[in-house]
Amino acid sequence: MLNERYQSFSSPLNQVQSRIWLMHWSLFIFFNHDNGRTQIIDLFNQDKYLNAIxxxxxxxxxxxxxxxxxxxxxxxxxxxxxxxILQEQCSYKDPITEFLTYVYVNYEFDGA
Structure with a gap:
C-alpha cells in the first residue's frame, strides 16, 4: 500500500498537480505575510514551479x-x-499581465 502511494505520487503528472495545489493554497499565506511577496517570488520563480504554472x-x-x-x-x-509573460501571451492574458506587457515591452503608457 505504501509503495503504491509513493509510485503514484512520483509520477510527473502527480508532481505537477501537487505543485499547483501547493501554489494555490500558499497564496493566502504569502499575501498576508509581511515578507510574503518576496517568498512567493522565490517559490513560484523556481524552474519546477514556473514550469507547472x-x-x-x-x-x-x-x-x-x-x-x-x-x-x-x-x-x-x-x-x-x-x-x-511574453511566451504565454498567446495562451493567457489578464489585465495585470497585459499592463506589464504594455509598460515593460511595448513602452506604451497610454495603452497601460
Whole structure:
C-alpha cells in the first residue's frame, strides 16, 4: 500500500498537480505575510514551479506578476519573468499581465 502511494505520487503528472495545489493554497499565506511577496517570488520563480504554472495553471501568473509589481528588491528576476509573460501571451492574458506587457515591452503608457 505504501509503495503504491509513493509510485503514484512520483509520477510527473502527480508532481505537477501537487505543485499547483501547493501554489494555490500558499497564496493566502504569502499575501498576508509581511515578507510574503518576496517568498512567493522565490517559490513560484523556481524552474519546477514556473514550469507547472506554464503547463497547467497559467492563471497563477497574475499573482506572481502582482508580487513583482509590489516588490522592488527582485528586479533582476523581473526581467526573466517578463520573458515568461511574453511566451504565454498567446495562451493567457489578464489585465495585470497585459499592463506589464504594455509598460515593460511595448513602452506604451497610454495603452497601460
Amino acid at each position: 506554464q503547463t497547467s495553471a497559467p492563471h497563477l501568473l497574475r499573482y506572481l506578476a502582482t508580487a513583482f509589481i509590489v516588490n522592488k528588491r527582485r528586479r533582476p528576476q523581473f526581467k526573466e519573468f517578463i520573458k515568461v
